[in-house]
Amino acid sequence: MxxxxxxxxxKAVAGLLAATCVCSIIALILSVVNVKDVFLPPSTKYxxxxxxxxxxxxxxxxxxxxxxxxxxxxxxxxxxxTVEGPGISSYADDPAGAGASLRPCLDxxxxxxxxxxxxxxxxxxxxxxxxRLLREQNGTKAEQVFAEVAKVIGExxxxxxxxxxxxxxxxxxxxxxxxxxxxxxxxxFSFAEKWEHPEDTEVLGALDLGGASxxxxxxxxxxxxxxxxxxxxxxYGTNYSLYSHSYLCYGKTQALKMLLAALHQDSVTAQxxxxxxxxxxxxxxxxxxxxxxxxxxxxxxxxxxxVLTVTGTGDPARCIMAVQKLFNFSCGAQRPCGxxxxxxxxxxxxxxxxxxxxxxxxxxxxxxxxxxxxxxTTILAFCKRNWSELERTFPQDKKYLHTYCSAAIYIxxxxxxxxxxxxxxxxxxxxxxxxxxxxxxxxxxxxxxxTNMIPAEPLELVKGHxxxxxxxxxxxxxxxxxTGLVAAFLLCFWKTK
Ligand SMILES: *[C@@H]1O[C@H](CO)[C@@H](O)[C@H](O)[C@H]1NC(C)=O
Ligand SMILES: *[C@@H]1O[C@H](CO)[C@@H](O)[C@H](O)[C@H]1NC(C)=O
Ligand SMILES: *[C@@H]1O[C@H](CO)[C@@H](O)[C@H](O)[C@H]1NC(C)=O
Ligand SMILES: *[C@@H]1O[C@H](CO)[C@@H](O)[C@H](O)[C@H]1NC(C)=O
Ligand SMILES: *[C@@H]1O[C@H](CO)[C@@H](O)[C@H](O)[C@H]1NC(C)=O
Numbered sequence: 001m002x003x004x005x006x007x008x009x010x011k012a013v014a015g016l017l018a019a020t021c022v023c024s025i026i027a028l029i030l031s032v033v034n035v036k037d038v039f040l041p042p043s044t045k046y047x048x049x050x051x052x053x054x055x056x057x058x059x060x061x062x063x064x065x066x067x068x069x070x071x072x073x074x075x076x077x078x079x080x081x082t083v084e085g086p087g088i089s090s091y092a093d094d095p096a097g098a099g100a101s102l103r104p105c106l107d108x109x110x111x112x113x114x115x116x117x118x119x120x121x122x123x124x125x126x127x128x129x130x131x132r133l134l135r136e137q138n139g140t141k142a143e144q145v146f147a148e149v150a151k152v153i154g155e156x157x158x159x160x161x162x163x164x165x166x167x168x169x170x171x172x173x174x175x176x177x178x179x180x181x182x183x184x185x186x187x188x189f190s191f192a193e194k195w196e197h198p199e200d201t202e203v204l205g206a207l208d209l210g211g212a213s214x215x216x217x218x219x220x221x222x223x224x225x226x227x228x229x230x231x232x233x234x235x236y237g238t239n240y241s242l243y244s245h246s247y248l249c250y251g252k253t254q255a256l257k258m259l260l261a262a263l264h265q266d267s268v269t270a271q272x273x274x275x276x277x278x279x280x281x282x283x284x285x286x287x288x289x290x291x292x293x294x295x296x297x298x299x300x301x302x303x304x305x306x307v308l309t310v311t312g313t314g315d316p317a318r319c320i321m322a323v324q325k326l327f328n329f330s331c332g333a334q335r336p337c338g339x340x341x342x343x344x345x346x347x348x349x350x351x352x353x354x355x356x357x358x359x360x361x362x363x364x365x366x367x368x369x370x371x372x373x374x375x376x377t378t379i380l381a382f383c384k385r386n387w388s389e390l391e392r393t394f395p396q397d398k399k400y401l402h403t404y405c406s407a408a409i410y411i412x413x414x415x416x417x418x419x420x421x422x423x424x425x426x427x428x429x430x431x432x433x434x435x436x437x438x439x440x441x442x443x444x445x446x447x448x449x450x451t452n453m454i455p456a457e458p459l460e461l462v463k464g465h466x467x468x469x470x471x472x473x474x475x476x477x478x479x480x481x482x483t484g485l486v487a488a489f490l491l492c493f494w495k496t497k
Contacts, residue, residue: 043067046078046113047451048123048158049443050102052149054130054211055253057083059105060443061112069453071195072236073184077438079112081105087211088145089130092137095144099152106156118157122451125149125163126442128171129212129251135165136294161450166442168246172215173231176206176242177445177454179352182435187236187459195459197238202349207419207429208441209356209411211253212295216338216419217244220345225335229343237458245342249295250414252356256406258326260285260310261296270308276319276406277312280387283402284309312402316383319405323413339418347421350428354440358433360407363397367431372423379408 047062061079068074083105091098113121127146135142142165150163166174180186180203188198205218217231220243224230231242249258263272274281287306291298298304331337338344353361361367364382366375383405394401415421421429432440448454 044117045069046117046121047075047447048109048113048121049447050105050123050125050149050153050163051441051443052088052125052127052131052163054087054089054128054133054251056085056087057102057105059083059102059109060439061109062444062447064453069451070455070459072181072187073436075181075438075444075448075453076436077444079109080439081108087130088127088149089134089142091145091148092134092141095141095148098145099148102149102152106153110156110158113158119159121158122447123153123156123158123160124447124450125153126166126446127163128166128442129168129210129246129248129254131165132168132248133212133254133294166446168213168215168248169229169231169244170446171210171213171442172206172208172217172244172246173233173242174442174445174449175208175215175354175440176203176217176244177233177235177448178438178440178442179204179206179354179435181445181448181454182438182440186238186454195236197236197458203240205347205349205351206440207351207353207357207415209353209360209414210251211356212251213246213248213254214250214356214414215244215246216344216347217242218348218351219243221348222345224345226343234456235454237456243345245338245344247338247340247342249293250418252360252407252410254293254295255326255410256403257290257293257296259322259406259410261290262325263322264290264308265299270306272308272310273313274310275313275315275317275322276383276409277310277314277402278383278385278387278390278405279312279314281312281402282309312387314384314386314405316380316405316409319383319409320413323406323409324417326410327413327418329417336420338420344419347419347425347428350430352435352440353415353429353431354433356407357411358431360404360411361431362433363404364408366408369427369430372426375412375426379405379412382408 043066045064045066049060049062051058051060059081060077061081062075063078064075081104083101085101088098088101091101110118131142131145134145146163150160153160153163183204185198185201185203187195203219206215208215219240224241224243229243229245231244233240233242249255259276260272260274263274267273284307286304287298287302287308288304290296290308291302327339328341329339330341332341335343336345358367364378366378370378387402390401391398415429434440438444
């Protein structure tokens with residue numbers, strides 16, 4: 001009778017023990033596997049942005065973990081595809097061609113984005129100064145080009161959110177956001193396990209040189225006096241009051257076009273001596289080709305079909321003088337300015353100089369923080385090299401080889417006389433193409449803003465398990481283990497007795 005009673009008790013205890021074990025295992029599994037990951041399928045998201053520049057178009061594919069999308073340094077570039085042919089603004093007389101040119105890159109991007117996620121992949125096309133100039137020349141043609149690119153992108157199974165022209169201020173601001181997002185100067189996951197604004201980190205300025213415009217954006221030490229150049233952001237709970245300006249026509253291609261036009265107008269004849277082109281270099285260009293943009297105005301006497309012969313003279317001193325004439329450095333009113341009378345507070349802090357600034361200086365091996373003196377010496381020496389020697393030394397760079405001297409002198413003039421850097425602040429300029437394996441340009445900042453991935457207010461802690469669930473799981477396991485141990489102890493106690 002006693003034995004039987006004990007048997008029943010033992011069975012009950014054994015049953016309790018088994019149930020406890022099963023429960024503990026379930027609790028353990030639940031706590032280890034994040035419930036969210038199991039029930040919310042796509043843990044990685046994608047975004048596509050076309051950068052329709054004046055000289056060419058690129059398609060950037062970005063990727064980020066869905067559950068952390070408000071953090072910083074989370075979005076990375078998976079791919080960049082360069083569209084064959086010129087920028088979309090060059091298709092003014094063949095708008096359908098602009099649309100068709102985008103297809104190979106769209107096909108490439110859709111090989112990266114998994115099929116089941118394509119329909120929710122935000123896709124944008126942003127055009128910059130090339131299209132700003134075309135719109136100035138003929139608005140109808142600009143609209144036709146946009147209609148064609150939108151038609152083609154619309155045929156693809158993506159979440160197409162439109163094609164449009166960015167303003168110069170947007171282009172500058174989004175470049176600034178890209179730089180500071182990638183360098184984590186806006187918000188950082190601190191040792192206190194919180195997303196915080198890094199106290200001792202200064203934000204960086206952004207210097208962008210495109211084909212048709214150049215942008216300067218930074219946080220000045222003084223309030224911005226001119227509303228047209230002031231930008232305000234609230235990001236992660238911190239206010240940023242920035243200065244940003246975009247100079248149309250002062251991108252590399254258009255500036256060198258203005259230079260050639262100025263030399264043509266000085267020479268009067270069809271023979272142009274070009275002090276920035278290497279000695280021994282010669283090219284022919286028609287009046288129509290030279291004066292094909294609103295940045296240059298053809299003299300009434302020149303007939304479009306006339307052929308101009310441009311001969312390099314490799315004379316850096318004259319080149320500097322000719323380049324300086326492209327700018328008006330006088331400020332007029334009693335306020336600090338950049339050039340052409342545009343207000344600009346004195347530059348402040350560290351800067352990233354990317355796109356054309358980087359490409360030109362990279363070719364000249366000037367991207368490793370050389371002193372201004374060394375930079376000057378290198379550029380002057382390069383400008384004196386003759387064409388046949390350059391062709392022999394750099395057979396890979398034939399297309400742009402004759403322009404590097406002009407471009408380098410243009411960049412020096414723009415940075416020093418235009419933006420007013422000096423021999424001290426020069427060392428604050430970092431010539432870079434990438435940060436955190438991602439290209440620096442406006443595209444990432446644009447996508448972050450339009451997908452609301454940079455919240456205005458500070459981030460709550462969203463990392464790992466939610467505290468409630470985690471605490472619950474831990475207490476349950478402890479409780480289960482204790483119950484199990486007590487049960488096992490009782491069982492042994494009864495057995496031995
Ligand atoms: C990101 O921020 C937005 C707006 O601030 C919010 O609606 C969203 O839930 C956040 N996403 C995550 C994963 O925290
Ligand atoms: C602009 O382009 C349209 C379409 O190609 C053309 O019909 C029109 O004449 C052009 N306008 C100007 C001002 O050139
Ligand atoms: C240069 O800029 C100043 C101030 O904006 C202006 O007064 C002056 O007329 C400009 N000079 C030329 C040659 O355009
Ligand atoms: C840059 O450096 C490389 C490697 O040292 C050299 O081959 C090349 O000639 C240099 N480029 C210029 C423009 O001096
Ligand atoms: C960012 O995007 C929002 C729309 O989502 C827009 O209202 C805002 O102006 C954008 N910011 C900038 C600087 O363009």
